[in-house]
Amino acid sequence: xxxxxxxxxxxxxxxxxxxxxxxxxxxxxxxxxxxxxxxxxxxxxxxxxxxxxxxxxxxxxxxxxxxxxxxxxxxxxxxxxxxxxxxxxxxxxxxxxxxxxxxxxxxxxxxxxxxxxxxxxxxxxxxxxxxxxxxxxxxxxxxxxxxxxxxxxxxxxxxxxxxxxxxxxxxxxxxxxxxxxxxxxxxxxxxxxxxxxxxxxxxxxxxxxxxxxxxxxxxxxxxxxxxxxxxxxxxxxxxxxxxxxxxxxxxxxxxxxxxxxxxxxxxxxxxxxxxxxxxxxxxxxxxxxxxxxxxxxxxxxxxxxxxxxxxxxxxxxxxxxxxxxxxxxxxxxxxxxxxxxxxxxxxxxxxxxxxxxxxxxxxxxxxxxxxxxxxxxxxxxxxxxxxxxxxxxxxxxxxxxxxxxxxxxxxxxxxxxxxxxxxxxxxxxxxxxxxxxxxxxxxxxxxxxxxxxxxxxxxxxxxxxxxxxx
Numbered sequence: 001x002x003x004x005x006x007x008x009x010x011x012x013x014x015x016x017x018x019x020x021x022x023x024x025x026x027x028x029x030x031x032x033x034x035x036x037x038x039x040x041x042x043x044x045x046x047x048x049x050x051x052x053x054x055x056x057x058x059x060x061x062x063x064x065x066x067x068x069x070x071x072x073x074x075x076x077x078x079x080x081x082x083x084x085x086x087x088x089x090x091x092x093x094x095x096x097x098x099x100x101x102x103x104x105x106x107x108x109x110x111x112x113x114x115x116x117x118x119x120x121x122x123x124x125x126x127x128x129x130x131x132x133x134x135x136x137x138x139x140x141x142x143x144x145x146x147x148x149x150x151x152x153x154x155x156x157x158x159x160x161x162x163x164x165x166x167x168x169x170x171x172x173x174x175x176x177x178x179x180x181x182x183x184x185x186x187x188x189x190x191x192x193x194x195x196x197x198x199x200x201x202x203x204x205x206x207x208x209x210x211x212x213x214x215x216x217x218x219x220x221x222x223x224x225x226x227x228x229x230x231x232x233x234x235x236x237x238x239x240x241x242x243x244x245x246x247x248x249x250x251x252x253x254x255x256x257x258x259x260x261x262x263x264x265x266x267x268x269x270x271x272x273x274x275x276x277x278x279x280x281x282x283x284x285x286x287x288x289x290x291x292x293x294x295x296x297x298x299x300x301x302x303x304x305x306x307x308x309x310x311x312x313x314x315x316x317x318x319x320x321x322x323x324x325x326x327x328x329x330x331x332x333x334x335x336x337x338x339x340x341x342x343x344x345x346x347x348x349x350x351x352x353x354x355x356x357x358x359x360x361x362x363x364x365x366x367x368x369x370x371x372x373x374x375x376x377x378x379x380x381x382x383x384x385x386x387x388x389x390x391x392x393x394x395x396x397x398x399x400x401x402x403x404x405x406x407x408x409x410x411x412x413x414x415x416x417x418x419x420x421x422x423x424x425x426x427x428x429x430x431x432x433x434x435x436x437x438x439x440x441x442x443x444x445x446x447x448x449x450x451x452x453x454x455x456x457x458x459x460x461x462x463x464x465x466x467x468x469x470x
Contacts, residue, residue: 001051004041016041039096133196133208135219140164140210144174153226163222171222172207176215185211192218198264202256204279204289223287225280232275233347238378243385245284246342250393251418252286253278257335258411260288261328269326273334274315275341314349314359318432319405329405333432335414336400340364343393345378361401361431368398368428392421398428 002017020036020043028034033046044050143164144151153161159177166172192209199205210217228249231237241249253273260268270277272290279287317333319325337348340360348360367375373391396417402408407429409417417423 001044002041003044008040013041017043021045133192135208135210135217137210137212137215137217139166140174140217140219142167143172147174147176164219171224173220173222175218175220177218188216194266197266198260198268200256200259200264202252202286202288203259204287220289223279223289224282225284227276227289228278228280228286228342229275229347231280232342232345238345238380240284241380243381243390247389247393249278249280249284249286250339250342251415253288253335253338254411254415254418256286256288257331258415261331261411267328269328270331270334271320271326272312272315273331273338274312275338275347276312278338312349314347317405318403327405328410329408332400332408332411332414333405335411336397336408337361339393339397339400340376343378343390343397344376345380359433361433364394364398365431368394388421392417392425395425395428398431399425401431402429403432404429 002013004013004016016038024034024045036043143166144162147162151162153163159175162174164172164174195206204223205221207219207221231241277290279289281287315334315337317330320330341348346360351360364376367373373394374387376394377390396414400408
């Protein structure tokens with residue numbers, strides 16, 4: 001009898017039977033019964049009838065073939081030839097199956113490893129790492145003409161900034177940190193990797209760094225129109241800032257802060273938002289720069305505190321300046337001050353206004369209370385502006401600089417307020433540090449200006465102590 005698998009035809013099955021029968025006399029003489037196992041068929045021979053002949057030669061009911069008989073031994077203890085055939089017949093498909101399974105497992109492991117490697121490669125390309133972000137010092141020296149005076153863009157508290165051009169024609173800005181920047185190499189690398197992860201159209205992009213021969217360099221994208229303060233507080237240049245451009249700059253800063261606070265992979269608090277840290281590209285789009293004082297906050301954390309107050313007086317929220325408490329609402333306060341500066345064209349740290357108002361916030365609040373809000377507008381605008389947009393922006397600015405941090409809106413709400421004129425805005429309360437309050441109270445401050453070195457990216461730092469007098 002022969003039993004064949006369904007994948008072979010009738011002629012192949014008959015050939016299997018013929019081949020099997022021909023092997024029986026030569027290998028299995030003297031054995032009562034023989035079962036020959038082949039890859040696609042089983043041939044069985046017994047000296048007695050073991051199937052029903054009335055089935056017209058069809059195969060017996062489906063059932064597994066009987067196990068092969070145990071190997072027989074000759075009188076001298078050797079295994080008979082028939083048992084060798086049976087063992088070989090069983091072992092061959094088993095080995096083939098095992099090899100196939102092993103091959104499948106190896107193939108799947110290789111695919112998994114390849115996918116993991118590709119994922120890691122894509123992540124490194126997207127996020128950057130310390131090695132991929134490192135520039136060669138000689139390359140930077142060539143790009144900046146050995147840090148020549150002609151290429152110097154400016155100088156801050158932690159070093160000078162130079163314009164450079166790489167060999168491929170790309171323009172860059174190189175911040176050359178002073179030797180007393182106060183950071184070790186590893187800390188420096190970690191901060192660079194952190195900043196490289198922040199990618200947004202309203203943020204200045206950090207391209208990399210260089211740590212060679214005692215130099216600490218930061219390489220940024222080059223932003224051609226310098227910083228906002230160079231235009232806003234310059235009598236001649238502020239004419240380039242019509243209301244349309246100022247309104248676009250306000251919206252860009254708001255969207256950049258919203259990304260830092262809520263939309264980026266990390267929650268970043270800038271802590272030194274000011275006109276000098278807002279750069280303008282060729283189309284006068286705002287780009288927030290200098291994240292050196294930004295604190296990395298875990299996803300579920302909304303505030304923190306520090307014993308070292310680093311920032312610029314006039315832009316710092318009261319809870320941060322007086323107690324070292326910072327949060328996203330600290331940046332909202334700075335944004336409010338900056339917004340009022342953009343509208344008025346006056347610097348909050350050098351306010352020049354006759355009358356009882358001794359600072360920009362108090363002056364804006366006084367005009368708001370008196371119903372003469374538009375008197376805050378920069379005279380260089382020559383009334384070429386939308387009064388509804390200006391009044392709404394001043395309203396938003398006053399909401400951002402309120403004394404109580406909980407009363408200030410989030411940046412997501414600010415962006416919504418700027419884009420939706422159908423949204424009703426709440427009434428603002430007295431701004432922080434105002435020289436006038438509802439009860440006639442006055443604030444006086446003893447200022448101790450002290451430069452700190454909390455980060456090489458900082459530009460100015462102020463320690464502030466305040467006393468409240470009635």
